Amino acid sequence: MFHGNLAGLLARERRGAPFEFAFARAANLKNAVEALGVPHTEIGRVLVNGAAATLARTVRDGDAVEVFPWPDGGAAAPEGERRFLADAHLGALARYLRMLGFDTAHANPLPDTEIRRLGHDARRVVLSRDRELLKCRDILFGCLVRAPAPEAQLREVAARYALAAAAQPFSRCLRCNLPLDRVEKAAIMQRLPEIVRAHHEQFMICHGCDRIYWPGSHYARMQAALRSLLSGRQADPAPATS
Numbered sequence: 001m002f003h004g005n006l007a008g009l010l011a012r013e014r015r016g017a018p019f020e021f022a023f024a025r026a027a028n029l030k031n032a033v034e035a036l037g038v039p040h041t042e043i044g045r046v047l048v049n050g051a052a053a054t055l056a057r058t059v060r061d062g063d064a065v066e067v068f069p070w071p072d073g074g075a076a077a078p079e080g081e082r083r084f085l086a087d088a089h090l091g092a093l094a095r096y097l098r099m100l101g102f103d104t105a106h107a108n109p110l111p112d113t114e115i116r117r118l119g120h121d122a123r124r125v126v127l128s129r130d131r132e133l134l135k136c137r138d139i140l141f142g143c144l145v146r147a148p149a150p151e152a153q154l155r156e157v158a159a160r161y162a163l164a165a166a167a168q169p170f171s172r173c174l175r176c177n178l179p180l181d182r183v184e185k186a187a188i189m190q191r192l193p194e195i196v197r198a199h200h201e202q203f204m205i206c207h208g209c210d211r212i213y214w215p216g217s218h219y220a221r222m223q224a225a226l227r228s229l230l231s232g233r234q235a236d237p238a239p240a241t242s
């Protein structure tokens with residue numbers, strides 16, 4: 001039986017109650033569970049006949065298997081700073097994560113073989129909506145993104161990896177994923193539009209693409225939007241005007 005949000009990944013008739021399933025001979029739990037549609041990255045705990053088991057255990061005839069998601073909607077992740085690898089279809093989510101300051105590799109197209117290599121070597125959390133990709137054993141840490149809309153995807157990932165506390169908004173280049181550095185206004189004065197030169201004193205620069213960032217008029221709006229996304233709430237409605 002599959003518990004919590006894992007049930008939604010099964011065929012409809014298998015949800016919500018125990019069912020019988022015949023596995024290939026000598027299948028281990030990882031293969032058995034993935035054959036039913038649940039990638040190993042989503043699995044927190046497994047019980048076989050009431051005792052804790054690892055995904056490497058061989059399934060035997062008559063075993064009663066219970067599969068649980070990570071508790072509290074969480075997940076396993078590499079030690080230290082949160083770093084992500086978004087697959088080719090999650091460009092908007094990658095941009096949101098960079099906006100919050102998280103190192104998020106993303107290239108379109110990035111072949112699955114490369115994602116698997118990076119998922120193994122760089123110890124990033126691989127973000128994908130593709131279950132087949134996440135079933136790959138090379139991917140040590142992964143997250144099956146359920147929501148189709150980028151804002152909801154960010155909410156999902158933020159909750160699962162407790163991102164709100166670690167976010168450093170506007171500290172990373174949205175285009176190259178490199179950390180931004182402070183730059184003196186005098187050094188870049190010539191490159192600024194006149195209106196920006198007149199109204200702003202704080203500037204950041206990306207040494208990858210040479211782009212200059214400053215807290216423009218959309219900055220406050222974006223910060224408010226990000227705050228509400230991280231807290232899982234919708235943005236407050238605009239005050240009514242008479």
Ligand SMILES: [Zn+2]
Nearest residue numbers: 173176206209
């Ligand atoms: Zn850049």
